[in-house]
Amino acid sequence: MxxxxxxxxxxxxxxxxxxxxxxxxxxxxxxxxxxxxxxxxxxxxxxxxxxxxxxxxxxxxxxxxxxxxxxxGAAAGPTARPPISPQFVVPPTPVDAASAPETWIEPWVWKPSLWPGQQLQLNVVENEVPGPIVGFGNDSSVLFSYGGITPGPTIRMKGDEILFVKLRNLLGEDLGKTPVGPAPDLNELTPELDAAIEKAGGDPYSVIPADVREDFCLGEHTNGQHSAHVSNLHTHGLHVRPGRNPDGTHSDNVILRVIPQRDLERRRRRAGDPTCEWLRDPEQTTFLRDDEQVGEANYEFRIGNTPATPMHPPGTFWYHPHSHGSTHNQVSSGMAGFLLVEGDVDVAINRAMTGDPDPDLEQKHGEWDYRERLMLVQAVLNTPKDPDAENEELRSPPNPAINGSALPRVMTMRPGAVERWRVLNGSVDGRGYRRLMVLAGQYAVDEDNELVRWDAATKTWQRRTREQVEGDKQQLWQLAFDGITLMEERGGEMRYVIRDLARQNAGAPFPLAGPVPSDCPAKWRETANGRELCRYENAYRNGENVYDTYVRPNEVYMAPANRADVFFQAPRDAGSDGEVYTVLAHKVIVHADNPEQGMQKNLAQGVEAPPQGPVQIVIGWLAVSGDPCPPFDIESLTAELPPVPDYLKPVRDDELRAASGSGFRTRVIEYSGWGSQDYPLIEVPQSFVDTHPELENLRYARHGGGWVLLPAAIRSMAIDGRKFDPTDPERPRMELDTAEEWVLYNSSTMLWGDVDPEDQPPTRFKGHYRSHAISRAEGQRRFRRDTSFQITSRAVDHPFHIHQNPFWVTRIEVPDENGELHNVLPHPRWQDVVWIPRNRGRVVFRSRFPDYVGTFVEHCHLLLHEDNGMMQVLEITPFADQANYVLRPRVTSPGMSAEQISELYPRPTREQAYRRSASFVDPNHATGQVYPGFEVEPPPLEDDE
Ligand SMILES: [Cu+2]
Incomplete structure (x- = not known):
């Protein structure tokens, strides 16, 4: 040890x-x-x-x-094949469609209208022995939750109601310690530092001179994971006042820190503690910072009744904690719930399907057994931490969870029955991208994370290929994305529409499933891993392949925190024995460079099977049997939908025009950075060492006769090169009641390098390599010639989320292997979370800023990134002269090419993206830092021709 x-x-x-x-x-x-x-x-x-x-x-x-x-009984060894017959962690039970009972579960429902003026009580607790739907099937779970249950209660409210909530933080004191300011990632130290720490008795901070403070006393919006017991409440997707209401109650206030009572007691006891220095500030007259409150907080979410939104748009929203530093730990351990706003769209659909505008939607009604189902899908791969728990780990769900249940459950439907599903992708880490689909047959996931289907004839589970899965997909219709009903122009006006997803890129080949591309090297064809790598490379070969990879029929591509409202009609041809179908959240392997890097390493080492990738999640099994319902055309519901309110009409060009008439209001936001493991090897110039001796072992360390840069404890993720500070003076400021066009770039970019130990510079340490910012095509070409030239730094798609106002997305542009951008958004739509494709991918949207002034945030919805500072404060100001948009002579139009948009909104080069991702500014006034403190340059790549 x-x-x-x-x-x-x-x-x-x-x-x-x-x-x-x-x-x-x-x-x-x-x-x-x-x-x-x-x-x-x-x-x-x-x-x-x-x-x-x-x-x-x-x-x-x-x-x-x-x-x-x-x-x-699987074979061991580096080249082990996956077992022929599937093995399961928990063997699934075959479902008999004709006799299976309904076992589906959903959280209980709170309707403010049934409890006028009453507060919904949300008690934040930590469970030792959770109840039946709490533990994700993990019988010794320790979980943070609202009242011992996950998900939390479902809130159903109307568009002009007030939601009263009392949030109580019943957690114990924060026991953790957190380095603030400059500090290296302790997992990424040089061997010399490791040895020194061991010699010093194992306390890293006796060797590393970091400023380490105790969490109970932080009182700061510190970047990094900390203060697991501080909480608050965010209403994700609501157009509602940020911060406080005029009467002092809280609205959507994510700057608030509701600290545990025990933290306050400890501050009192240890007022003179040097780690609690701020208490001695003469201006500090209490034991609390301005943004803090002890034990509980009263919230009043007053929606609708504003000039822009007399009625809040209906939709599928959600709530979860948002305390900077603990967001990942709390949300991923199960603190989340649905927040549904019901309105004219729902009334129209309910009336058409049931004759009743407001039926109990947990029961089946009318000729088509119409009901709603809520599906909160969560799979957690970064274990939530709690310093108070044994091993500092919360026992997070080891398995995927659907509405808190570890195992898929059965939903019963009659043939021809119609249901509306509200699906929330509650996975909030980097492997949380999903493709929502319904498949014919009963699917399950075996121990190797492969999809298998029950074969009734042989009574066995059979592996299914990607082609077979595509062939099993059932028709789906989409009503909404991120809560907001889809719309398109029809007859000269915007109309809500229900979209038949069978027509979405119908008939297109699937590059990841098709035949092995003809240029696949013979040796690669010999293994499943090699064939998979060829398909993966082919997916990025050109614009057509990129589009066909990301846009598939009968599915919805969901980033973490996205919601989709879909209709499903049970097929009417189920025989007398009935049929089973599976609702699946299919893994996405094109969300990050990790899969390609994994396949490269496997190929280099002769491993036959490709990496397993993110987990597959079976949401539930549909048992379809009984007397058929009458035929029904789901698209006909489009005619029933109400008109689109002005607030949700797409932002017109003239709304963007500045009052002066001198141009259009625009803004560019750039996400950047890597995880600490992906940080490249950067040699530190002697001049920096000479002038910053105090930063030795904080920023840089001696190694191998040279100096290496240490990856920062808070990773290098940043927005516009800056980490979160709620008072950041460089925050974007938008003028009240205006609109802007925004372009988002993702400068998190893949790097390539030589990983052969023989060829490393003397300063090489651990997994950090001298890495080059080159195109995927160039990297792949070199890898084919020499498999020790690989991806050395992996990038990820960051899901951008903004609070308070949704945005009208017109383009999501993915780079092909040469870096050329290609739009993969078939139809513009409103969203509140949009994934920005990695490797300098781009998103274009427009947004309005009506109704509310004040500060709020936008951030990455990979919540570890957010906790590490990938969050930016924004302000809506009533003062025109304080707004800081950029005037441009033109804005985008639907017909523009990607190159034309790049002329308007210059795209970072690979070198600029490298520099941006390697650096950040942490502008916190007490603990700020500029990392690394000198200009970094991507090392040149030797020409190999
Ligand atoms: Cu991110």
Whole structure:
């Protein structure tokens, strides 16, 4: 145990692991390229401290005595094939369509209209022994939740109601410690530093001179994961006042920190503590910062009744905590619930389907057994942490969860029955992208994360290929995205529409499923991994392939935090025995560069199977049987839908024109940065070392006769090069009651380099490589010639989310292998979360800023990124002279090419993206920093011709 930490020190669990476990983790993560392994998994695998080298070179985990895979009898070794017959962690039960009972569950419902003036009580608790739908099937869970249940209660309110909430924080004191200001990532130190720490008794901060403070006293909007017990409440997607209401109650106030009572007590007891320095500030007259409140807070969400929105638009929204530093930990451990605003769209649909404008939507009604179902889908791969819990880890759901249930449940439908599903992608980490679809047959996920289907004839589960899955897809109709009803121009005016997703890119080939491309090297064709890599490369070959990869019929592509409202009609041809269908949240392997890197490593090492990728989630099984309902044409509901209110009509060019008439209001926002593992090797210039000796071991460390830059503890993710500060003076400021066109760029970009140990510079340390900002095509060409030239830094698609106002998205542009941009958004639509494609991908949208002045935020909805500072404060100001939009002579139009848009909104070059991702400013006034403090340049790549 080289890094034994006291239980009260907040350091990532990785840092407290024995060295050999860290090595296993690193090897696993890097070589698999996809699937992180938690300490808990290692315990389950029986690897803790015993089998450090066992995973080396293996893509699927090798057999270990006592491990799940060991019991299943799979072969071990670096080139192990997946087992022929599927094995399951929990064997699924075949569903008999004719007799299966309904087992679907949903959270209880709170309607403000039934409790006039009453507060919904949301108590934040930590459970030792959760109840039946709490534990995600994990019988010893420790979870944060609202009142012991996850998801929290479903709120159904009308568009002009007030939602009263009392939030109580019943958690114990914050025991953690957090480095503020400059500090290195403790998992990414040089061997020399590791040795020094071990020699010093294992306390890293006795060697690293970081400013470490105790969480109970932070009182700061510090960037990084900290203060797991501080909470608050965010209404995601609501057009509602940010901050406080005029009477002092809270509205959508994410700057508020509701601290536990015990934190306040500790501040009183330890007022003289040097780590609690701010208490001694003469201007500090209480034990609380201005943004803090103790134990509880009263919220009043008053929607509608504004000039722009007399009635709030109806839709599927949600609520979750948003306290900077603990957002990931709390949301991913199950603190989330649906917040549904019901309005004219729902009345029209309910009346058409049931004859009743306001039926109980948890029951079946009318000729088509019409009902709604809510599906909160969550799979957590970054374990939530709580310094108060054993191992500092919350027992998060190890399995995917659907409405809190670890196992898929059964929904019963009659043939021809029609249902509306409100689906929330509650996965909030980097592997949380999903493709929502319904498949014929009963599908399950085996232990290798492969899809299998029940074959009634042989009574066995059979593997399904990607082609077979495409062929099993059932027709879906989409009503809304991110809560807002889809719309398009018809007969000269905007009309709400219900879209038949069977027509979405119908008949297009699927590059990831088709035949192996003809240029696939013969040697690669020999293994599943090699064939998969060829298909993956082919997906980015040109604009057509990119489009056909991302836009598929009968599915909805969902980033973390996106919602989709879809209709499903059970097929009317189910025989007397009935038929089973599966609602699936299919994994997405094109959301990050991890899969490609994993396949490259497997290929280089002769591993046959491709990496497993993000988990597949079976949402539920549909048992369809009984007397058929009458025929029904779902698209005919379009005629029933009400008119589109002005607030939701697309933003016109003339709304963007500045009052002076001198141009259009525009803005560019740039996301950038890498995870600490993906940080490239950057050699530190001697001049910086000479002038900043105080930063040794904080920013840079001695290694191999040179100096290397240490990846920062808070990762390098940033927006416009800056990390979050609620008072950031450079915040975007929009003028009240205007509109702007925004362009988002994602400068998180892949890097390539030589990973051959022989060829490394003397300063090379651990997994950090001298890395080059080159195109995917150039990198792939070099990899084909020499497999030690690989992706060394992986980028990810960041899901951009803005509070308070939705935006009208006109383009989502994905770069092909040469970096050329291609739009993959078939129809413009309103969203409140949009993924910005990595590698300098681009999004174009327009947004209005009516009704509310004040500050609010936009941020990455990979909540670890947000906690690490990938969040930006924004302001809507009533004063025209304070707005800081950029005037441009022109704005985008539907016919423009990607190149024309780049002329209007210059796109970062690869070199600029490298520099941006390698650096950030943390503008917090107390603990700010400029990282790294010198200009970084991508190293030149030697010409190999
Ligand atoms: Cu992100």
């Amino acid at each position: 080289s890094r034994k930490q006291s239980r009260s020190t907040r350091i990532t669990p990785e840092a407290t692991e024995p060295r050999e476990v860290r090595e296993v983790r690193e090897v696993w993560v890097r070589e698999d390229g996809q699937r992180g392994v938690g300490r808990r998994d290692l315990l389950q695998l029986g690897l803790l401290g015993t089998a450090a080298g066992a995973l080396r070179g293996a893509a699927p985990a090798p057999a270990q005595p006592g491990s799940r895979r060991g019991r299943s």
